[in-house]
Amino acid sequence: MSEEPERLAKALIEFREAEGISVRELARRTQLSQATIRLHESDRGRPPVPFAARRFEEVLGWAPGSIPSTAHEPTDREPPPDSSAVTG
Template sequence: MSEESARLARALIEFREAEGISERELARRTWLSEATIRTFEGDRGDLSTPIVARSFEEVLGWAPGSIKTTPSEALGREPSADSAMELE
């Protein structure tokens, strides 16, 4: 349990309470599963993937990149040829 994951868990719960919405509704708004919402609200998630982080940042109104993510190398993924071309 890191300080970063605890901060995200608190923010998600506070957001849901302020909006008066369920985990299901938050999942719908973020295009994530209810299980993912429960995992991160319960502060049981490791660093999120970039896709999960961006979804949370959008719904919370946080700046892009404000949630620390798991590097793609740690996930055993190679950059695609398309993404390499975009960098050129």
């Protein structure tokens, strides 16, 4: 278990408990999906994409750049990193 994802998971859970809010409400506040919230609360070891990291920093009141994120966010123009051309 990596230290940074563990720190984020703990902070998100503690924030929700302190606020008395659900995953759904945190998703609404951050403009992220409930699946994204659950993923990062479960501490599966992946850093969030930059947009999610910024939204978490804002809601948690953390300084910008305090949550390490992935190198880039996928765009509509590029395939996901694990995709490959399939020929039939």
